[in-house]
Amino acid sequence: MPYPYGRLTDHKQARQQIARLQESLSEVDYLCSGTLLKRTKVCGKAGCRCAQDVSARHGPYYEWGHMQGGKLVHRMLSPPQAVLMQQAIDNYRRVQKLLREWEVQTERLIDAEAPRET
Numbered sequence: 133m134p135y136p137y138g139r140l141t142d143h144k145q146a147r148q149q150i151a152r153l154q155e156s157l158s159e160v161d162y163l164c165s166g167t168l169l170k171r172t173k174v175c176g177k178a179g180c181r182c183a184q185d186v187s188a189r190h191g192p193y194y195e196w197g198h199m200q201g202g203k204l205v206h207r208m209l210s211p212p213q214a215v216l217m218q219q220a221i222d223n224y225r226r227v228q229k230l231l232r233e234w235e236v237q238t239e240r241l242i243d244a245e246a247p248r249e250t
């Protein structure tokens with residue numbers, strides 16, 4: 133490719149990619165780091181079916197674990213809260229991926245806009 137052409141194409145493509153990334157990021161509402169755990173419990177009461185039958189165990193109970201001030205913090209969630217939290221966690225991973233892509237496109241843009249002197 134002729135010398136200035138590649139740079140212009142690169143510049144345009146990087147700008148377009150960044151615009152797409154910004155659009156994707158603007159659609160994100162729920163956002164949380166951490167992990168969601170789903171547990172069931174055995175109550176220990178005499179005669180309760182949960183002791184023998186796995187499908188009769190109590191729950192499910194949902195617990196969200198995340199880092200806060202360098203410490204792992206847990207919080208119990210209701211089933212409807214857990215559904216939203218799962219979305220928030222999925223979005224967090226998606227946003228991280230988008231940020232990495234933004235970084236790649238920014239490097240491309242910097243090279244196209246301000247090429248190194250040779």
Ligand SMILES: [Zn+2]
Pocket residue numbers: 174175176177180181182183190
């Ligand atoms: Zn039980």
